[in-house]
Amino acid sequence: MTTTTTDHTAPATYVPAADSLGEVFAAGEPPPRPSALSSSVTFGWRAMLKIKHVPEQLFDVTVFPVIMTLMFTYLFGGALAGSTEDYLQFLLPGILVMSVVMITMYTGVGVNTDIEKGVFDRFRTLPIWRPSALVGALLGDMVRYTIASTVILVLGLILGFRPAGGFVGVLGGVALLVVFSFAFSWIWTMLGLLLRTERSVMGVSMLVLFPGTFLSNVFVDPRTMPSWLQGFVDVNPISHLVASIRGLLHGRWVSDEITWTLISAAVILAIFGTLTMRLYNRK
Amino acid sequence: MSKDTTDPAIETHALAKSFGKTRAVNGVDLTVPAGTVYGVLGPNGAGKTTAVRMLATLLRPDGGEARVFGRDVVREADAVRGRVSLTGQYASVDEDLTGTENLVLLGRLLGHRKPAARERSARLLEAFGLAEAADRQVKNYSGGMRRRIDIAASIVKTPDLLFLDEPTAGLDPRSRNQVWDIVRVIVAKGTTVMLTTQYLEEADHLASRIAVIDHGKVIAEGTPRELKSSVGAGSIQVRLRDAAQRPDAERVLARALGTSVALAADPVELTARVSGEESGSDTAEHASRALAELGRAGITVDDFSLGQPSLDEVFLALTDHTTQEEAAA
Ligand SMILES: Nc1ncnc2c1ncn2[C@@H]1O[C@H](COP(=O)(O)OP(=O)(O)OP(=O)(O)O)[C@@H](O)[C@H]1O
Ligand SMILES: [Mg+2]
Numbered sequence A: 001m002t003t004t005t006t007d008h009t010a011p012a013t014y015v016p017a018a019d020s021l022g023e024v025f026a027a028g029e030p031p032p033r034p035s036a037l038s039s040s041v042t043f044g045w046r047a048m049l050k051i052k053h054v055p056e057q058l059f060d061v062t063v064f065p066v067i068m069t070l071m072f073t074y075l076f077g078g079a080l081a082g083s084t085e086d087y088l089q090f091l092l093p094g095i096l097v098m099s100v101v102m103i104t105m106y107t108g109v110g111v112n113t114d115i116e117k118g119v120f121d122r123f124r125t126l127p128i129w130r131p132s133a134l135v136g137a138l139l140g141d142m143v144r145y146t147i148a149s150t151v152i153l154v155l156g157l158i159l160g161f162r163p164a165g166g167f168v169g170v171l172g173g174v175a176l177l178v179v180f181s182f183a184f185s186w187i188w189t190m191l192g193l194l195l196r197t198e199r200s201v202m203g204v205s206m207l208v209l210f211p212g213t214f215l216s217n218v219f220v221d222p223r224t225m226p227s228w229l230q231g232f233v234d235v236n237p238i239s240h241l242v243a244s245i246r247g248l249l250h251g252r253w254v255s256d257e258i259t260w261t262l263i264s265a266a267v268i269l270a271i272f273g274t275l276t277m278r279l280y281n282r283k
Numbered sequence B: 001m002s003k004d005t006t007d008p009a010i011e012t013h014a015l016a017k018s019f020g021k022t023r024a025v026n027g028v029d030l031t032v033p034a035g036t037v038y039g040v041l042g043p044n045g046a047g048k049t050t051a052v053r054m055l056a057t058l059l060r061p062d063g064g065e066a067r068v069f070g071r072d073v074v075r076e077a078d079a080v081r082g083r084v085s086l087t088g089q090y091a092s093v094d095e096d097l098t099g100t101e102n103l104v105l106l107g108r109l110l111g112h113r114k115p116a117a118r119e120r121s122a123r124l125l126e127a128f129g130l131a132e133a134a135d136r137q138v139k140n141y142s143g144g145m146r147r148r149i150d151i152a153a154s155i156v157k158t159p160d161l162l163f164l165d166e167p168t169a170g171l172d173p174r175s176r177n178q179v180w181d182i183v184r185v186i187v188a189k190g191t192t193v194m195l196t197t198q199y200l201e202e203a204d205h206l207a208s209r210i211a212v213i214d215h216g217k218v219i220a221e222g223t224p225r226e227l228k229s230s231v232g233a234g235s236i237q238v239r240l241r242d243a244a245q246r247p248d249a250e251r252v253l254a255r256a257l258g259t260s261v262a263l264a265a266d267p268v269e270l271t272a273r274v275s276g277e278e279s280g281s282d283t284a285e286h287a288s289r290a291l292a293e294l295g296r297a298g299i300t301v302d303d304f305s306l307g308q309p310s311l312d313e314v315f316l317a318l319t320d321h322t323t324q325e326e327a328a329a
Helices: A007-013 A018-025 A036-053 A055-081 A084-116 A118-124 A132-159 A166-194 A198-214 A227-235 A237-249 A255-282 B048-055 B077-081 B099-109 B114-127 B143-154 B173-188 B200-206 B224-231 B243-257 B280-296 B311-328
Strands: B010-019 B022-032 B037-041 B063-068 B084-087 B161-165 B192-197 B209-214 B217-222 B233-240 B261-263 B269-275 B301-307
Touching: A018 B114, A018 B173, A036 A055, A036 A132, A036 B099, A055 A084, A055 A132, A084 A118, A084 A132, A084 A166, A084 A198, A084 A237, A118 A132, A132 A166, A132 A255, A166 A198, A166 A237, A166 A255, A227 A237, A237 A255, B010 B048, B022 B048, B022 B063, B022 B209, B022 B217, B037 B048, B037 B200, B048 B063, B048 B161, B048 B192, B084 B143, B099 B114, B099 B143, B114 B143, B143 B161, B143 B173, B173 B192, B173 B200, B192 B200, B209 B224, B209 B311, B217 B224, B217 B311, B233 B243, B233 B280, B243 B261, B243 B269, B243 B280, B269 B280, B280 B301
Parallel strands: B037 B192, B037 B209, B084 B161, B161 B192
Antiparallel strands: B010 B022, B010 B063, B209 B217, B233 B269, B233 B301, B261 B269
């Protein structure tokens, strides 16, 4: 197109030229297939491009965590610990976990609506490692989780949170949280593929997330709870995650909690990753 | 293109797929020779998309089998994916991304390094007349541009077999012609094209063979010419100078052609079917004999035209036929 001047005239004046079209066919040997990692990273790049073009989608990783942090700090702070500043030292790691784990839900919904679009048909006819489209989308979401964590930590610092673990502790805590959330997200991708409507996905997600996050050590020490409830709280992977991150942020190396967290992440990934891929292949 | 030239591009036997009680594809046998455009013609809900999705490894058939270049679409899905490309009926690129981003993304997924993917994207956009729209989001493209980027996305890597699911639905005549030209170049370069369409004209223009499907079944298959002659007739349209002669003309034509004659709304016009046994020349011969009879009877003909049956007529004849069979069954 050398003669046209505006976009609007382009379709009107376009005449498919056999030689220039034919030329793009004679493009030599096809390249070798990309590796699983390479195709996943490429899909991660797609997720970044989508954030660039649709920045509104960052709303739930910025505004939502701010509201959560402010709400729970001032709602419970005075009552539970006497002062919000003291309570913040205990609460902030928990709020960090709760917010990010809740955000994983949007991932499931997002991946699901994405899969329904025609472009996924194209991806699924490419000779690539099958899970890479989903893995890539979740790699992109890890960036969102990191943004959410940063927002909460910065707000916490402003409100008076003082992590004794320093920069390294905070970095370690966020890294563990992001890794766990990556694994946890596969629950939602599975639900997203299993359930028909976006609304039912949200409904079921809430059913899992509310007890999952509240019935844990996010807000209070489990020793204050009745013993039957303590039983649940102790096996809840969210509790181990919170304990690990609380430890890391405050400079305590809680290796058994971290081990439990990583094991539960691996188990969740194995189960729900497999189920997701099964549903994905059958769609 | 293909190394195993002996294999047809597509071969299916009793291919079937149901959704609940709907038998979307109900026992389809097809053979698509490599290197041609094969048209799949059918009305809404005929099962075209379902059939294409099974052949492109997106849907698992519940009955029968299908092979693409000799590879089974279920058991050897990955090998099939290496050789086919699909341009789906609906948006088949990411509407949030720009034209360039879409093509670079696909180039990367097909194994190109970033510079090579960028270069290929630029060349494709140029060849498809989208260079100026390269950095705009696809959701802001016009319908014709969108269809072109859909097709460009399918040939980022030259496929041996390209599925085009209703590539011209909703396009204006100019955009439609552009797509047709593109398809002609693609097939000239050795790629086999399977094209679904509701437009009989489109199949007639592009396809060397056509399968007509309805209710998930193939109701006719062959070259466009074979399909037309299987209906067995063309038609002649005659305009008289004097409307008063029409009853006479009707009688003469009916006798000469041995068929009933339709009287048009225009009082000087008549249309009659001409039975041509097999080829078009028979039709012409019968028609000219009938015209001569009119002259001998002293009827003045102002104008006449001889038409081959359109694919529309073929299609109506074929689907009517099945409806009657069903009613009888
Ligand atoms: N995912 C699905 N779930 C349920 N029914 C389906 C599904 N896909 C297709 N069908 C049904 O199968 C039949 C064939 O549909 P298909 O989309 O293959 O037709 P088509 O020939 O492509 O039609 P169109 O010209 O409208 O695109 C229709 O009755 C349709 O309602
Ligand atoms: Mg269709």
